[in-house]
Amino acid sequence: MELGIVQLDKSNAGVGTFEKSNQRRLGMGKRNLIVLALGAFSLTACNLPAFGAFRGATTQGQNEFHLWQGFILTAIVVGIVTWGALFYAVFKFRRCGDQIPKQTHSNLKWELIYTIIPVLIVIGLFAATYVTENEITNVSSHPALRVTVVAYQWGWKFEYPGGVNIVPKGANYPTLELPEGKTTTIKLVSNDVVHGFYIPEFNFSRYALPGVTNYFDFKPTRAGYFEGRCSQLCGLYHAEMLFHVRVVSSSDFNNWLTTQQQKVTA
Amino acid sequence: MTIIEEEIGAPHGGEAHHDVEPKGVLLWLTSTDHKIIGKNYMYTSLVFFVIAGALAMLIRTQLFAPNNHFVSPQTYNELFTIHGSMMLYLFAGPFAFGGFANYILPLQIGAPDMAFPRLNALSYWLYLTGGISMLLGFLTASGAAAFGWVSYAPLSNATNSPGAGPDLWIVSIMLVGFSGIFTAVNLVTTTFYLRAPGLTMFRMPIFVWNMFVTALLILIAFPVLTAALIMLYADRHLGTHIYSVAGGGMPVLWQNLFWFFGHPEVYILALPFFGMVTEIIPVFSKKPVFGYKGLVFATLAIAGLSTGVWAHHMFTTGTVLLPFFSAMSLLIAVPTGIKIFTWIGTMWGGQVDFKSPMLFVVGFIIVFTMGGITGVLLASPPIDFATHDTYFVVAHFHQVLFGTTVFAGFGGFFYWYPKITGRMFREGLAKLQFWLIFIGFNVTFLPQYLLGLQGMPRRIAEYLPSDHFTTLNRISSVGAYITGFAFVIWMINMWISWRKPIPAPANPWDGHTLEWATDSPPSHHNFEKLPPIRSQRPVWDMNHPEAADYKASHNGKRAESIEKSETSR
Numbered sequence: 001m002e003l004g005i006v007q008l009d010k011s012n013a014g015v016g017t018f019e020k021s022n023q024r025r026l027g028m029g030k031r032n033l034i035v036l037a038l039g040a041f042s043l044t045a046c047n048l049p050a051f052g053a054f055r056g057a058t059t060q061g062q063n064e065f066h067l068w069q070g071f072i073l074t075a076i077v078v079g080i081v082t083w084g085a086l087f088y089a090v091f092k093f094r095r096c097g098d099q100i101p102k103q104t105h106s107n108l109k110w111e112l113i114y115t116i117i118p119v120l121i122v123i124g125l126f127a128a129t130y131v132t133e134n135e136i137t138n139v140s141s142h143p144a145l146r147v148t149v150v151a152y153q154w155g156w157k158f159e160y161p162g163g164v165n166i167v168p169k170g171a172n173y174p175t176l177e178l179p180e181g182k183t184t185t186i187k188l189v190s191n192d193v194v195h196g197f198y199i200p201e202f203n204f205s206r207y208a209l210p211g212v213t214n215y216f217d218f219k220p221t222r223a224g225y226f227e228g229r230c231s232q233l234c235g236l237y238h239a240e241m242l243f244h245v246r247v248v249s250s251s252d253f254n255n256w257l258t259t260q261q262q263k264v265t266a
Numbered sequence: 267m268t269i270i271e272e273e274i275g276a277p278h279g280g281e282a283h284h285d286v287e288p289k290g291v292l293l294w295l296t297s298t299d300h301k302i303i304g305k306n307y308m309y310t311s312l313v314f315f316v317i318a319g320a321l322a323m324l325i326r327t328q329l330f331a332p333n334n335h336f337v338s339p340q341t342y343n344e345l346f347t348i349h350g351s352m353m354l355y356l357f358a359g360p361f362a363f364g365g366f367a368n369y370i371l372p373l374q375i376g377a378p379d380m381a382f383p384r385l386n387a388l389s390y391w392l393y394l395t396g397g398i399s400m401l402l403g404f405l406t407a408s409g410a411a412a413f414g415w416v417s418y419a420p421l422s423n424a425t426n427s428p429g430a431g432p433d434l435w436i437v438s439i440m441l442v443g444f445s446g447i448f449t450a451v452n453l454v455t456t457t458f459y460l461r462a463p464g465l466t467m468f469r470m471p472i473f474v475w476n477m478f479v480t481a482l483l484i485l486i487a488f489p490v491l492t493a494a495l496i497m498l499y500a501d502r503h504l505g506t507h508i509y510s511v512a513g514g515g516m517p518v519l520w521q522n523l524f525w526f527f528g529h530p531e532v533y534i535l536a537l538p539f540f541g542m543v544t545e546i547i548p549v550f551s552k553k554p555v556f557g558y559k560g561l562v563f564a565t566l567a568i569a570g571l572s573t574g575v576w577a578h579h580m581f582t583t584g585t586v587l588l589p590f591f592s593a594m595s596l597l598i599a600v601p602t603g604i605k606i607f608t609w610i611g612t613m614w615g616g617q618v619d620f621k622s623p624m625l626f627v628v629g630f631i632i633v634f635t636m637g638g639i640t641g642v643l644l645a646s647p648p649i650d651f652a653t654h655d656t657y658f659v660v661a662h663f664h665q666v667l668f669g670t671t672v673f674a675g676f677g678g679f680f681y682w683y684p685k686i687t688g689r690m691f692r693e694g695l696a697k698l699q700f701w702l703i704f705i706g707f708n709v710t711f712l713p714q715y716l717l718g719l720q721g722m723p724r725r726i727a728e729y730l731p732s733d734h735f736t737t738l739n740r741i742s743s744v745g746a747y748i749t750g751f752a753f754v755i756w757m758i759n760m761w762i763s764w765r766k767p768i769p770a771p772a773n774p775w776d777g778h779t780l781e782w783a784t785d786s787p788p789s790h791h792n793f794e795k796l797p798p799i800r801s802q803r804p805v806w807d808m809n810h811p812e813a814a815d816y817k818a819s820h821n822g823k824r825a826e827s828i829e830k831s832e833t834s835r
Binding site (some may be wrong): 010075089103104122 | 552582611631635652731812818
């Protein structure tokens with residue numbers, strides 16, 4: 001934010017030195033535009049569009065969302081440059097006669113440019129990926145809650161402390177209850193084939209793999225009701241292997257869990 | 267090199283007994299001529315393409331409405347499994363690598379045939395047998411394979427997928443795999459030993475380079491798949507427990523083996539079509555390939571990196587080293603980007619003639635660029651966690667694969683159609699076909715990106731009205747029907763070309779490479795005589811001596827010394 005304001009100030013200073021020479025003016029104009037654009041961009045960084053994706057209802061999901069925004073902006077710039085060059089070539093160099101154009105075989109300068117710049121972009125993207133990935137895959141050693149999720153053909157079982165098991169009841173899909181603002185560690189296993197534990201609004205999915213036990217954390221940032229799905233083909237009723245996620249306040253969650261535990265002992 | 271010169275010396279018209287070839291059906295059944303086998307491959311793969319495309323129409327019809335019961339869930343699973351398997355194993359690979367490589371590669375290097383003509387015929391018959399085996403699955407009591415083209419264990423074991431359909435699928439992929447391996451051996455040998463005198467490695471057309479590198483990748487990847495399939499078959503029928511937890515096996519092993527094949531496979535499918543694109547753009551721009559050596563090294567880099575990116579399909583398994591596979595997957599975008607810029611660089615400053623092959627190629631670059639960029643997004647594990655196994659991925663790989671196999675593939679098809687058949691096609695109909703595909707394709711797949719971001723998983727037979735997937739799915743289905751209709755136009759074009767032929771000249775496009783130096787279609791042993799090969803573009807040199815490559819140094823200036831030595835001769 002601050003950076004944006006500084007840049008905007010600079011650009012205002014640039015306007016003062018506008019009228020020196022024609023060439024200078026053009027150059028400065030361009031620079032001002034870029035600085036302005038950068039300033040505007042960093043000012044609105046919080047209000048950037050979602051580009052079709054969910055903003056994430058967990059801290060992990062929000063981290064992913066910000067990485068997504070960075071990637072998609074880079075993608076748009078790369079796309080505009082590449083498509084721009086292509087469309088320029090398509091319209092500028094249309095055939096206009098039978099003469100033979102200059103037979104250019106190579107141009108080392110340009111070949112180096114279009115090799116080195118992509119390498120630099122990739123390094124940047126990798127660095128951002130590495131940081132975010134560690135934030136998302138980090139598993140807390142002292143979570144507020146541990147839930148075991150068992151995937152099977154074709155449903156889900158959620159095992160809470162105190163012998164509370166949430167399973168599908170008749171035609172109703174099971175609901176995964178989570179406390180808001182607390183870290184929950186999920187232990188994910190499969191009873192039969194490969195399933196995908198997928199909560200779109202958490203921006204997260206993980207395979208439930210037979211023979212492999214997976215752990216990951218969710219720290220929901222807002223209360224609400226979300227849909228969960230099986231993302232990996234698991235047989236005939238793959239499409240109907242749904243579940244719900246309900247995020248409630250920490251105290252509501254404790255009440256709910258206590259009630260459920262009393263039901264078990266009763 | 268000396269061996270080559272002794273062996274073929276000046277190419278000749280073939281020995282007498284070869285000229286007495288059987289006619290009609292018998293010719294198609296018995297020939298070992300690379301041109302006949304290449305055509306067999308091409309026509310067979312196009313039939314499979316049309317069948318698999320029809321399956322796609324059924325898939326899109328099922329998804330047209332929420333809670334739709336156009337087909338049952340079992341049938342739906344069979345439909346997308348066989349659609350994907352046919353498109354990837356029976357169309358994309360064999361169309362380019364069996365069809366175009368077989369037909370064009372020996373011509374481009376001035377050879378009379380492939381190195382092992384009988385092995386070549388065997389490859390084709392294995393392929394046809396394999397393809398029919400896969401389709402026979404639909405006729406079995408339990409139906410065709412229904413576990414997706416990736417056939418993840420343990421869904422593909424005898425308990426979860428019983429019956430003969432899955433077995434036929436396994437055998438089919440093995441047969442097609444062997445066919446690919448044999449063709450690869452044949453192409454590598456042909457490229458090394460049958461090049462015409464003067465055609466050094468760095469004078470080979472990029473098409474030949476790409477087919478050569480593809481062949482190497484096939485030799486790396488397909489044996490792994492075949493081994494994995496044999497183990498799967500053993501698990502199903504011989505009581506082994508390689509992929510089952512109960513017996514001490516490891517289901518995720520299948521994913522590792524499959525994708526160790528599966529990701530190089532993506533480049534096995536793409537590189538041949540990149541080769542076609544790199545032939546078409548220079549010809550229709552009247553320029554040489556821009557940055558030839560850079561392009562060759564980019565191709566080799568793609569091949570090398572492609573063996574180290576398989577686990578990006580397994581980011582969400584929680585069993586792979588994320589940073590390594592992420593870095594490798596991001597890095598492979600660089601040589602791919604180099605290719606795109608090389609293509610644009612080739613057009614730059616040229617006289618670009620937008621005949622239908624070139625139109626398809628430009629469509630390919632547009633679509634493939636976007637598919638490549640979304641591939642970079644997916645190479646980042648956090649973003650993959652959010653989009654893995656959703657329609658975002660479906661949209662991504664269709665942009666990449668449909669972009670290469672259909673846009674570039676039909677560009678190549680129309681480019682070489684006059685050479686292969688000796689007839690011209692109707693240009694207007696080809697252009698109409700292009701625009702219909704281009705519009706239909708984008709209307710089909712761009713909404714699927716949004717569907718994926720909104721959380722629609724792939725391979726679901728139905729969705730709920732409350733999911734709000736309906737509108738985007740409807741748009742996508744309409745796009746699919748437009749795309750399907752484009753291929754009706756294509757069939758009409760082929761029919762007219764067949765019934766009312768316009769004979770094609772030897773070199774209708776002012777082509778650069780050796781296949782344009784012989785008749786359309788070429789005679790039995792390809793060449794009566796060859797032009798001198800002193801550069802990458804011998805036919806261009808012959809037709810445009812004033813702008814010949816061998817007289818020019820690489821920055822376009824004339825090299826005086828070569829000029830002098832030419833005139834003093």
